[in-house]
Amino acid sequence: MDDRQNAEKLPAGGAGDFAAELKYQSGFGNHFSSEAIAGALPIGHNNPLVCPYGLYAEQINGTSFTTPRSANQRSWLYRIKPSVTHEPFKARSPAHGRLMAEFTQSNSSANPTQMRWMPVEIPDEPTDFLDGMFTMCGAGSSFLRHGYALHMYAANKSMEDCAFCNADGDFLVIPQQGRLWVTTECGKLAVSPGDIVVLPQGFRFSVSLPDGPSRGYIAEIFGAHFQLPELGPIGANGLAAPRDFLVPTAWFEEEPRPEYTIVQKYGGELFTAVQDFSPFNVVAWHGNYTPYKYDLSKFCPYNVVLFDHADPSIFTGLSAPTEKPGVALLDFLIFPPRWFVAEGTFRPPYFHRNCMNEFMGVIHGGYEAKGGGYPGGACLHSCMTPHGPDTKSFESTIALGDDMGPRRESGTLSFMFESALIPRICPWALESPAMDHDYLQHWIGMKSHFNRELTDIK
Numbered sequence: 001m002d003d004r005q006n007a008e009k010l011p012a013g014g015a016g017d018f019a020a021e022l023k024y025q026s027g028f029g030n031h032f033s034s035e036a037i038a039g040a041l042p043i044g045h046n047n048p049l050v051c052p053y054g055l056y057a058e059q060i061n062g063t064s065f066t067t068p069r070s071a072n073q074r075s076w077l078y079r080i081k082p083s084v085t086h087e088p089f090k091a092r093s094p095a096h097g098r099l100m101a102e103f104t105q106s107n108s109s110a111n112p113t114q115m116r117w118m119p120v121e122i123p124d125e126p127t128d129f130l131d132g133m134f135t136m137c138g139a140g141s142s143f144l145r146h147g148y149a150l151h152m153y154a155a156n157k158s159m160e161d162c163a164f165c166n167a168d169g170d171f172l173v174i175p176q177q178g179r180l181w182v183t184t185e186c187g188k189l190a191v192s193p194g195d196i197v198v199l200p201q202g203f204r205f206s207v208s209l210p211d212g213p214s215r216g217y218i219a220e221i222f223g224a225h226f227q228l229p230e231l232g233p234i235g236a237n238g239l240a241a242p243r244d245f246l247v248p249t250a251w252f253e254e255e256p257r258p259e260y261t262i263v264q265k266y267g268g269e270l271f272t273a274v275q276d277f278s279p280f281n282v283v284a285w286h287g288n289y290t291p292y293k294y295d296l297s298k299f300c301p302y303n304v305v306l307f308d309h310a311d312p313s314i315f316t317g318l319s320a321p322t323e324k325p326g327v328a329l330l331d332f333l334i335f336p337p338r339w340f341v342a343e344g345t346f347r348p349p350y351f352h353r354n355c356m357n358e359f360m361g362v363i364h365g366g367y368e369a370k371g372g373g374y375p376g377g378a379c380l381h382s383c384m385t386p387h388g389p390d391t392k393s394f395e396s397t398i399a400l401g402d403d404m405g406p407r408r409e410s411g412t413l414s415f416m417f418e419s420a421l422i423p424r425i426c427p428w429a430l431e432s433p434a435m436d437h438d439y440l441q442h443w444i445g446m447k448s449h450f451n452r453e454l455t456d457i458k
């Protein structure tokens with residue numbers, strides 16, 4: 001339990017601190033409701049002729065109107081001014097240049113090589129969350145509502161007088177260094193390394209960096225939303241529990257904001273629209289389409305208790321499905337601190353070739369295979385590209401022989417995204433100074449242990 005109790009969380013800060021005052025609602029996919037002023041939420045009516053306090057009613061739909069009820073997602077926001085009250089959208093100048101939402105032969109590369117990137121440098125020049133984001137790889141198209149993009153970010157300053165709105169897809173953000181204070185239309189979320197936050201398509205949000213230098217990972221999915229995985233024979237409990245997902249409570253600001261900019265990502269390009277008020281003017285809301293956060297230390301891992309190595313799908317925290325049962329558009333797998341107890345078993349991740357595509361990152365500590373990993377770095381093993389324990393891990397595991405005993409891997413937290421869609425790599429990711437060109441060296445020197453006399457398995 002020690003990692004969970006001592007989970008590295010930064011102090012909450014003093015009076016007036018963003019995080020200290022926050023209240024959340026708990027649950028996954030619930031029909032939530034919240035009001036910042038008592039009586040602001042119309043009861044028994046979504047769209048009254050006149051809303052309480054003269055608020056405007058506005059619906060945000062995260063699924064088509066006609067999506068079956070079990071998957072339908074929408075919320076009603078009661079706001080001081082409607083979102084439409086803004087100047088025309090214009091292409092942002094300068095253009096961003098390192099974001100992609102449609103992966104084609106002309107803008108990105110097919111490359112099956114095992115790839116690893118060292119931890120990303122945080123820039124010296126003032127850079128906010130939006131400008132600090134860059135796409136690493138992805139597949140499919142936002143326009144066709146099928147695919148994903150994997151981004152990283154490295155930033156050092158808060159977004160000011162501007163909110164981001166992603167029309168392309170849902171973001172799942174994984175801070176690795178530095179807290180994120182995220183203001184959304186549904187309220188505020190304080191997110192620390194070790195937490196994740198999901199910002200669904202279309203919600204306006206602004207990110208402050210209370211710790212300055214910050215970096216992390218962002219997965220974006222087009223045309224799907226994350227769900228909790230089925231538990232099958234695991235039973236009714238285990239892995240990520242619905243009640244550990246936290247949803248904000250209504251918070252609003254009403255002061256005029258003469259030059260407030262909405263930056264809309266649409267087809268991977270950025271557009272800006274100026275308005276004279278804050279988009280965070282929602283006094284009350286209700287619905288099941290909301291941002292949410294999750295503390296990864298709450299994840300309850302299951303695994304083998306006698307022998308062999310479970311497939312990593314046992315670590316699925318959230319899953320965005322395709323139309324094929326059991327085939328993910330993007331699974332999010334959590335590798336938390338845990339016990340290794342399997343007897344007579346080669347415990348590190350096995351040698352593997354997968355029809356799926358695997359992208360990994362490290363939040364803290366290391367990862368026991370593939371030349372280790374570094375916090376803030378990343379690696380990609382695409383469809384059918386071999387990977388597995390590096391020479392050193394293989395030899396040292398074999399050398400330990402039978403008497404490994406139960407061993408606790410502490411102080412570690414890493415994750416993997418797994419997708420059926422083959423990623424294309426962005427040119428700036430291939431040319432990045434963080435690219436580890438020696439990655440394959442980790443498997444050099446694997447020697448043959450083939451011996452016709454060795455007939456028993458241990």
Ligand SMILES: O=C(O)Cc1cc(O)ccc1O
Nearest residue numbers: 311312349350352358369387
């Ligand atoms: O390290 C990896 O690449 C991920 C991974 C984990 C695991 O437990 C088994 C196979 C596998 O590919």
Ligand SMILES: [Fe+2]
Nearest residue numbers: 352354358387
């Ligand atoms: Fe794998």
